[in-house]
Amino acid sequence: MTLKIVARPRVNQVVGAALLGGFLAGAAMAGTSAERALQQQQVPGFAAAAAAGASREALTDRLIVKYRDGSALVTTQGGASGAGMAQQQRLRSLETAGQRFNARLTRVRSTAQNAEVLKLDRRMAESEVAALAREIAAADPSVEYAEPDRILKPMLVPNDTQYSQQWHYFEATGGLNLPAAWDKSTGSGVVVAVLDTGYRPHADLAANIVAGYDFINDSFVGNDGNGRDSDPSDPGDAVQAGECGNGEPTQDESSSWHGTHVAGTIAAVTNNGTGVAGVAFGAKVQPLRVLGKCGGYTSDIADAIIWASGGSVSGVPANATPARVINLSLGGGGACDSTTQNAINSARSRNTVVVVAAGNSNANAANYSPASCSGVITVAATNRSGGRAYYSNYGSVVEVAAPGGDVRSGASGGILSTLNAGQTAPAGDNYAWYQGTSMATPHVAGVVALMLSKNSALTPDQVLTRLQQSSRAFPATCSQCGSGIVDASAAVDAAGGGGGNPGGGTVAEVESNNTLSTAQAIANANTTVNGTIGSSSDTDYFRVTLPAGRTLAATLTPNSASDYDLYLYNANGTQVARSILGTGAVDKINYSNGGASSITLYVRVRYYSGRTGSTGTYTLGLGW
Known part of the structure; x- marks a missing residue:
């Protein structure tokens, strides 16, 4: 066969001339x-x-x-x-x-x-x-x-029945603990990019929309009669049986208005006497259209990730309102690819937090993208009882969980948000319950907006650490669903405030912390721990999450009469560094994370058994 290298979407020019008889000049489809x-x-x-x-x-x-x-x-x-x-x-x-x-x-x-x-x-x-x-x-x-x-598609199991409750925000068992957070932050000043099917100008959402972009290059997928442009409105993604190829879908499917539903969860207009509330109703949503009929291409999605975070994309005007948070309620089979990972790395370099859906296949999220990419916050879905939703993916790559709903026993078990009433083309505004990790993800993206509004100095790794450490225990079974259900109020508290390197201050050692599994978590950089060695058998462990590219500086200062030693272990419990100076001496360890994602480290303070010295106090400085 012949190879033609063709420039699109303008006039398609053949650029491969007769090369060793293998290239044939000719016209291409346009x-x-x-x-x-x-x-x-x-x-x-x-x-x-x-x-x-x-x-x-x-x-x-x-x-x-x-x-x-x-x-x-x-x-x-x-x-x-x-x-x-x-x-x-x-x-x-x-x-x-x-x-x-x-x-x-x-x-x-x-x-x-x-x-x-x-x-x-x-x-x-x-x-x-x-x-x-x-x-x-x-x-x-x-x-x-x-x-x-690869072609990705929305992570969605929709249900169109309506009710009037958003249990996923306030119920003590399976909810987000959101009302208490609103007393402290509403997300003001933060832009959240929603890379999805675009949006409809819903009356309960439009006031919180900022200018976005349509990144869909393919005219069939775009379904709007053109390629990339500045209009990210959703024309509908309805398909007929078999229209997507390979026998998919097996039956006609109506338009999902998926991006409008996701955007409403993040920032629906609130306190306006109608409709639903948004998690971060003081924030703004930037709709970027990357999904259309039958899904969307990885290459378009990657470009949108870069542009959303303030990066440059050829042929696309500069983003006047770069996003601090990107919501990816989409995915496909296979491990994270280079194109997506490089785009995520690019966004992270501009301090943008990327939140992604774990997937709806009741399988290991490590086998799905972008759920398995490094440097993202991968979100599993829980039901109204706080346990893992039956469809939700799981695994070691999942960081946290949030309400995703379960409508099998009734629509009110789903996630209520803004939608459009059209079956194929746009019609009037309405609301509907959906279920899926697509619905869990904007809950977390919204909470991240609340955190960044409270403390804009947080890095992506610090956001993840504080989300995980402030999450609450699962009230029902949710194996391999991350650290817990995101607690909006606790996350805002954990965000802290002020400028510079956020967090820090002085904390007291909390027993029992004598083993790796009971190590005391230290969430903030520049923290000083006031501790005590109570006996010759006492030992104290502290857990820190070290962001990519940062160096942990641990400094142990004992009382003048004591000999305490300083050890450092990796996430597997393997010793990676130590300092064992004598009585009254200050022990120091510096350890760098040269990888592309955060790592867990354990700092240990230990009584030196080779002397008969005294027990007593110490201070442990931890900075990164």
């Missing part, structure tokens, strides 16, 4: 003809987030290739014949790989990360596209990575 061809092929196989054990494999018709020098493929009429040797070699390599998979590739665009999005001439199983990507990377040393441009 405009409405492309739309018709895509529809005839039943466009993408949008089964990427199918339930665990589903028999159909997810499909895609795109892949992403990133070159180490960050350069784009040739896009001039001169074609490959006019390109440099490096470009010619890249084109040959792509052609050869495509031939082995009986596939022709055309260029779609460059991403914000200077990667190339390539389109296949047919839909292929995700595993087959992954094999093609591996072939491309293996054959060309200039390729930094290559991977499928």
